[in-house]
Amino acid sequence: MPTSLTAPAMLENSLLDETGAMAHFAGRFFREGFRPRYEVAELLHQCYVVGYQSLPMVGITGFIMGMVLTLQSRPTMAQFGAESWIPTMVGLTIIREMGPIITGLIFAGKIGSSIGAELGSMRVTEQIDAMEVSGTNPFKYLVVTRVLATTLMLPVLTILADVIGLYASYVGINLKGVTTLALFLNNIFSNLTFGDVLPAVIKTFFFGFAVGIIGCYKGYYSNKGTEGVGQAANSAVVVSSLLIFVLDLLAVQVTGLLGLN
Secondary structure (H helix, E strand, O other): OOOOOOHHHHHHHHHHHHHHHHHHHHHHHHHHOOOOOOOHHHHHHHHHHHOHHHHHHHHHHHHHHHHHHHHHHHHHHHHOOOHHHHHHHHHHHHHHHHHHHHHHHHHHHHHHHHHHHHHHHHHHOOHHHHHHHOOOOHHHHHHHHHHHHHHHHHHHHHHHHHHHHHHHHHHHHHHOOOOOHHHHHHHHHOOOOHHHHHHHHHHHHHHHHHHHHHHHHHHHOOOOHHHHHHHHHHHHHHHHHHHHHHHHHHHHHHHHHOOOO
């Protein structure tokens, strides 16, 4: 006789079903994303929305991040007479870890929720169904362009956040001391290696792809009316943020195996 599933078993099955559906959605992106017709105009528009309009928030966050790291580390470093190592420590911290992670989380909160809510409202108001009836491929126009835009723009935003964060660190050091910009940059780049920069940049492409694909998936298959729009935006942020941490952990393991740590 059939037995009823327990709550943990139902949760596990639901999680596996959701993971499988997301994987299928990502597979559809790779199948359809690089075939003509190419929505170049919409892609450029999404790059503007995703990248340029996110720059103020990313810039402010990067500046605060660099300033806080510098001011918080100064007392501890001063106890050991190692204040001259502050630029190196802050630079490596921002470039290798804090810059990509913080920018990715800000990106997930702003862009992931926006994509989930936008596509969710289009699904609820049957705009996506109307596009299918009119002969337009809504997946290529709505999903592919947004995922490509998030994948391409997050690395650019991360690099800009790193630069702004390093400048904020330079300002923070000069609040209680005096150093030149040339000396500050020399302390950073003399201890910076290829293995520090490349993995940090590469993993942001995966962060951007995760934010885009999850936001699009949650919005594209939204239901339950207006309530579903809010759920799509909320779950897009939560899932993409968690996935960023998982991808970062995997990136650390891979770079460790390659001897780049």
